[in-house]
Each structure stands twice: as structure tokens, then as C-alpha cells.
Amino acid sequence: MQAIEAAFGLVFQGHVLLVIGLAAAFGLFVGAIPGLTATMAIALLVPVTFFMDPITAVGAMISCSAMAIFAGDIPGTLLRIPGTPASAAYTSEAYAMTRKGEGEIALGANLFFSALGGLFGTAVLIIGAPMLAEVALKFSSFEYFWLALLGLTCAVFIGSGSATKGLVSLFLGLLIATVGLNNPAGVPRFTFGSVDLMGGVDFIPAMIGLFAVSEVLRVMVHGTAGWSAPQAAVGNLFTGWGRMFVKYWPQQLRGNVMGTAIGALPGAGADIAAWVSYATSRKFSKTPEKFGTGHVEGIIESTSANNAALAGAWVPALVFGIPGDSITAVVIGVLYIKGLNPGPTIFINNPQMIYAVFIIFILANVAMIPLGWAAIKAAKQILRVPRNLLMPAILAFCIVGAFATNNAAYGVVLMLGFGVLGFIMEENDIPIAPCILGIVLGPMLEENFVTSMIKSEGSFLAFFERPIAAACGIATLAIWFAPPLIRLVRRARSAPAAA
């Protein structure tokens, strides 16, 4: 109890709260710029934290990252430029809402459910961190292989068109993921002697190209008809949120649980959490036909998941010093510098610090609502700009974002190439989301498959030998083969009846 009091004393000081507020504004700004990721925002903060006391430093990082992840949804929803791969899962959906005139509703849902997801993840972190970390630590390459495969399976469920076209897009993404040197054997593939291609295809320029540049091209070809519907303003935000919360609470809860669980696994993280949640939401929805046309249901589930995953990633980071994602990788470094060495002992030696971290997590997620709301109101003004002026500006933004990912013109070339690819794909009704999923998960799938095969000396049975792996494997295979089998059985039964 004393520790909790001490923790409140540590956090509620003028300068600590001021720094947390400034870091939040900084995160909001960086996250809203396409191409700049939450990880980058955190890395930029590191030199500044050298001159802060431990709690201020950690507080700045937590509030900055939470804000940046949410802010990535703003350009995704309004301009179809996803800020992070985590928000790519529902970018098309949110943009469709904007086109229907419901941009503000989409962003409001993003904001509210992001904050709720973050709070849920924090609650789990507070209650179950040491226990959950034990489970997460049991995951080896065999389990991650199945997880990646399960993630890829989502490709079939997320595309609104035919499953075949979803698979075409997915395999295209997997092919793109093989480019470069970053494969388990360290052998250059499809590099054609180019040093830039050795680095592979970075998913951020690819993502910006596929989503945003393709949209610019489409407007160029089909003309600027203006927004098809006027933008509706949300009158009373609390009733709007209240209604959504009442209507979609099961989706929200499922997203939270899934997000926290996947986020706690080192090597999975917010990206997979968002994709899996979106696919689950569509699969179990009463109105799956509405998905892809600007329907808020899937957005709620996946946005809950990616913010819950953010807190989940702190579970293995705090307990074992193993980063759950690239953000916590940076944070662990800062924890060491500040003498807060992660490990089970931190809970015993430094309980007031841990409680202070929890308090900051809660504060950051609560502060997200007013700050985010102001950002949405400001960003919404973009939609007043006539589209024939907006599109060139979007292109300029895309170029800046693609350049910023690796500070090289190579990113810009990639982005333009993917823009053309995305345009061709969408003109032929091939969904682009599965392609991104392939680029993000392809390397994870390959890496874990190859390392597992090395460990098992080539025996496929090893994928079922460990209990968790076996469960994951059976679940994946069931998802693949159960529906066609059930259909086959039904047909076999109905056939004699008809005859």
C-alpha cells in the first residue's frame, strides 16, 4: 500500500505531468505524419530522456507511443495513408467510411476504442504480468510458425471479394517478402546486384504506395467528382460512443483479449493482433456483407486489439527484459540506463516504480481522449480542401513519408512502383490488404519454418510435438479443412436423400 502511495507521489508532480503531456503531443504529431512510425517517435525521444529522472523518462515514452499508434489512424482514415502496419488492417474500411461522410465517426470510434483497449491491456499488465510472461516465454519457433500461418489465413477472410483473388494478392505479398538478404540463410534473393534491393522491400513505402498512391491514380483516371457525401459531424460524442459501446461490446472485448494475448508474445505484436481481430470480427459478424463498405464493426475490434497489444508487449519486457515489439526494445534500453533493470526482481525491489509505470499507462490512455479529439477536429479540416487540390498534396505527403523510412530515394521509387501495382490490382477487384499481410508476415513464416526444421533435423512431426504448438497447429488445420469437409459431408448426406 505504501508503494502505491509513493508511486502516486512520483507521478503527480508538475514537471512529470508536463513532460508526459509534451511527449503525448509529440507522439500525436509524429504518428499522424505518414511514414513516421511510433518506433521512430520513441527512438527520437531517447537522447532527450538521458537528462530526465527515471519516471519522467518512462512516462514520456509510454504516452508518446500510445498517442503515436492512435495518430496513425488519422491519415489512414482521412487520406488512405496508413500510419503503421497495425492500422493497415482497417485502412480501407475507415476510408470507405470517410467517403460515405462518416469520417468523424470512424475516427471517433478509433479514438474511443483505442483508449479502452489500452486500459484493458494495462489492467492485464497490472494483474497478470508475471504469470502471462511465463506462458509467453514458452513460445519457440514451432509455435510462432503456426501463429504466422494463422495470421496469413486471415487473408482469405479480410478481402470482401472472392477467396481466390484474396489468395492471389497474398501470394504476391509473399513473393515480395522474399526479396533481399534478410532471410535465414543470409542469401541475396531477387536483388539483381542492387545494394538497395539487398535491404528488401520495406513495408512502409509499399503500404503507402498500395493504399494512397493507387487512390491518387484512381482519382486522376476517373476524375475528381468531389466527396460523394457531405461529412457528418458527430453531435454529442458521449451518446455516440455510448451507443457503439452498447452495440459492439462483445467485439470490443474480444479485440481486447486477443490484442493483449498476441501483444504479450515477443515477436508477434500489434500488427498481427489487428489483422487477426479484423478477420475474426468479419467471420463472426451477423452482417459480414457490410464489411469493406464502410462498416464500423471491424474497426472497433481491430483498433481495440492493436492498442491492447501495446500494453501486452510490456509484459515480457518488464518481467524478462525480452522486447514484445520494436517499441519496447527501445524502452528496455532506457530502463537499463535509468537503473530500472527489468526482471522479476523489479516487482520486489522497485514496486513503487512499477506502480508508477501502471499509473502512467492509465493516465496516457485517459489523456488520449481529449488530445485525440482535438487532433481529429483539426485534421478533419483537410476534407474541406477540394479533391483536385488534395490529391497532389497527398502525393507530396507520400513522397516525404516514403523517403523518411530509410532516408533514401529508393523508398520513393518503391512507393511509386507499388502505387501502380495497387491501382492495377484494385481496378481488377483484387484486394490489396492481403498483399500487405504477406509482406509483413512472410519473413516471420519463413524464418520460423527454417529454424524449426534445423532444430528438428528435418522432421515435420516436430511441429506437433510441443503441447502449445500442437494446439495451434490443430486449430489452424481445422480452420483450413473443417469448412470444406463439413460441406462435403452435408452434400454426401443430402445426395442419397435426393436420390
Next chain:
Amino acid sequence: MRRQLLRTLVAGLALAATLPFAAPARAAYPDRPIQLLVPWGAGGGTDAVARIVGSLLEKELGQPVSVVNRTGGSGVVGHTAIASAAPDGYTIGIATVEIGMMHWQGLTPLTPADFTPLALMNHDIAAVQVASNSPHQDIKALIEAIKANPGKLKASGTGQGGIWHLAMAAMLSELKIDPQSVPWVPSNGAAPGLQDLVAGGVQIVPCSIPEARSLIDAGRVKSLAVMGAERNAAFPNVPTLKETVGVVWEMGAWRGIVAPKGLPEDVQKVLIPALKKVYESKEYTDFMSSRGFGAVWAEGPEFGAFMAKGDAELGAVMKKVGLAR
């Protein structure tokens, strides 16, 4: 028309006249912001070192130092970007041990000789880690187990042909054991390798002690021996290979500040003392000791010789293991 031509000519002459003075003008180096290129991603250990060096160098030089990540291709992209920049002192970079490895693999023609060595800032020696519930509780028992069952125990902690892979292979070949008797499982760095060690996927992770520190403190991982001449000051209980099995072998990862080849003497004379001050600063020493990174200093030609020696040693190991092309 003629007047315009004349004007152009005069302008051209005036420009040409200033050129010889351009060199002395650089005496005021640095008079604009400096770029510090990092061949590895934001958030990693190299990035962290580069950022602290950058922010301290900024104070020394009185000019902004912007840290820029040029990632990809296992470091090839970033190292190439450093080497191919103009040698004017406005683009410098942080080179890592991989510069002495990737040309042996045939990935790039770049070698340490393509850079102007400025300052070695960090060196971390490899060590042998096992899970704390491992049946092999000391290095001798582990070596016996490797000898008894070649191919059974597997190691991880970096990519195929990465520094810890080579350190393990070199240690085995020093012990007159075939390096292939511990198959390498590639991983994306030490942290995933260590996680796999605790999860039971692999049995050995030969990374540096600081990388394994949190899991050692948590009692999940045990460090059996350091591959260096001396014990790690932060972990005095971990013996060296020399004490236990009598093998003198030293291999580890290092980071240093380099510039493109042909950096003028006068610029070097500004940068090296500034880096030395950074190295000696309280902020840098505190940072390095809190992260558990080994602070080691070598400047100019001495650093160049260090890189060349490491390059030759790594080449020899890679040929032995069959990784060189």
C-alpha cells in the same frame, strides 16, 4: 545578347576564382550540420550508441548532429552509404563488426580499408550461455557433451554467419572440435535467440553477457564462460575460456565511428579529439556501464589496425566454417 554572355563569363570567372579559397574556408569545420549514419534499425544497441555519441558530439562541435538510420541487407546498405558519401566530414557513420564479415560472404566489395577510421568506442566479448535448467552446468561439461553427441546441441543468437555464430565456430575449432558439431539456428538477434533458449528450442546462445543480462538476473540463463582474456567486471563470477579449458581466444562485436575514405587531415584533427572527449564524458561512461556495454577506445590508425586484424581473423574462421565465398 553579348552583354548577357559577358555577364555569364564574369560570373563563371568569379566562381572559379573563389574555388581555391574553398579549401581554407573549411578551416572553420564544422560550419553546418553533420549526418551520422547508422547501418542498423532505430531501437537497437548500435542505434542507442550512435544516438548518445551524436548528442554529445553535438555539444563538442557546436553543430547539430543528426542520426540517420540506413538499414537493410544485414548492414550492407548503411555501410555502403557511409563509404560512398563525400569525404568532407559532414557525413560520418557508425561501423560495426559486420564490415569485416560481409565481403568474405561476397555480399559487397566493401572492406574496412574503404573507410577513414576515427574512433573505436565499444567492444563486447562473446560468452557461452545455457538455460539455467540445462544439464551442462559448466563449460567443460558442455564441451564434453558436444564431443559425445555431435549435432545434438544447437546454438542461436544471430543470423547465419553473424558474429556470435563465428565466435562459436572459432571456439570449437580452437578446441579441435568440428565447428559443424553445433548446428547454427539463425535468429534475428540475441534477444529472440535467448528467448528460444529459455523456451527450450536451442541449447546454447554464445552472445555477449550484457545482452543476456536481464535473463541471467532473472535466473533463467546461466553464463558459463567468457571468450576473452579477462573476466567481465560486471560479472566477476563467470570464468574465462583460458581459466577453464586453456584456450586463448578473443572474439566479439565492436562499434566505432568512421568516415568515408580520404577524409582530410584537418577534419580528422577536429573530429578525433571531439570523439575522445565524448568517450571520456561522464554521460557516455554512465550510459555504457548502465547498458553493460564494454567501453574500449582506439583512435585513427590504431582503430584501423584493429579493424584489419579482426577482418583477417573473421575471414579465416569463415573459410573454416564454409561461409566465405
